[in-house]
Amino acid sequence: MALHNRVSAAELKERLAQETFKRVTISFYQYAKIEDPQAFRDQLYPSLFELGVFGRIYVAHEGINAQISVPEHHFEAFKTCLYAIDFLDGIRLNIAVDDDGKSFWVLKIKVREKIVADGITDPTFDMANRGKYVDAKAFNELTNHPDTVVVDMRNHYEYEVGHFEQAIEVPSDTFREQLPMAVEMLQDKKDHNIIMYCTGGIRCEKASAYLLHHGFKNVYHLEGGIIEYTNKAKAAGLPVKFKGKNFVFDERLGERISDEIISQCHQCGQPCDTHTNCKNDGCHLLFIQCEACAAKHDGCCSEACQQVYNLPEEAQKDLRKGIDKGQMIFNKSRQRLRPRLNQE
Structure with missing residues (x-):
């Protein structure tokens, strides 16, 4: 076959x-x-x-x-x-x-070269030396302590729509950028309890090993990430400390964890946590858009993209000729998001 x-x-x-x-x-x-x-x-x-x-x-x-x-x-x-x-x-x-x-x-x-791109080139880095697992119960207990630092190891667009109470965002566009940034941000917290989390556990597990590699002591990572935490907390009747929506990398683009909507539509500013990709096939920018703005802008991120989207298909194809359809078309970075949406 x-x-x-x-x-x-x-x-x-x-x-x-x-x-x-x-x-x-x-x-x-x-x-x-x-x-x-x-x-x-x-x-x-x-x-x-x-x-x-x-x-x-x-x-x-x-x-x-x-x-x-x-x-x-x-x-x-x-x-x-x-x-x-x-x-x-x-x-x-x-x-x-x-x-x-x-x-x-x-x-x-x-x-792939790696199962999660990390930018680590140090040959002495060892994934075998990683942080301790914490389950839902231990996570809730540890986060009740004032000396515990909770670190979100996801990208900005994931953090924006949902995160744990009092979690620190590492404000970067990629995991490879986050790792050294997290070390720098937490330099004065080396003696604190540090819990790292992500969607399913893969990024925070590697991040915990990276912090230990850089001299941190009390490093933990959330077993199974947000998904496992939510399932186990609900099954055990524990308080769910995650607020909002958990971004996921499939057609759903998110799964509802709590009823709170903690983010805003990028076009009108109304409460919204629905991600969409710009309908212009030459853009496909990922952004947050409410139903009213989706109708108003034909699901596009800007007036420029809306104008292209409403052209005949052949005209759209002509405009896309020669465009690099690599990573930048689907780039989710803040640097690209802001100027596009500011056209409004």
Whole structure:
């Protein structure tokens, strides 16, 4: 069988819409030494494909990072398949908090240099020396202490729509920028309890190791991240200290954790935490937009993009010719967001 998809995105989305069974959105990761990531990838793909798994999986020498959806009736078979791999046996699966089953429509497994880009080049850095796990109960208890510092290791657009009470934002656009910035910001907190968190645990686990590498002592990271914390806190009847929405990297763009809306529409300033991508195919900027502004601006981030969006398709294609469709088109940085929205 082919070890990649050959069907168009439009057809795949239509197939997903026609499914009559439920899907479960799951994320998991594991830092482990994989000698031959390409061979591992090629062995994993057919097994998951046969089970109807959709999603995005990265494989590298340092481990695996996955965000996927699994047909509910294949869930046990999926676990059996996964647990048959030595370093994944019994791995924690983070089940989505707010799930419509439409998070992914195709299976992609890619080999990467790292499962999370970190910019670390120091050969003495060792992921084996990482912070201590804290579960929901321990997190709540530790955060009641005045000497505890809670650090959000996600990007600015994730923090904006939801975060833990009193959490510190590390104001950067990428994880590789955040790591040295976090060390600098926390220099006077080396003797404090420091708890790091992220969406599912992969970034804060590496960040905890990075702080220990730079001489910090009492470093913790939230087991399973926001997703696992929320599920476990609710199941145990504990107070949920996360406020707002948890941003997720799939079609949902977020899952509701609490009723509070702590962010604003980037165009009118009204309370809103709905992310969208600009409808102009030459832009696709990620930003927050309320329903009224979506209708007013045709789902676009600026008047310039709205004008392009309303041109005939052929005219739009002509304008896009020669445009670099690399990372900058989907750039979520504050530096790019502000000037575009300020055109209003």
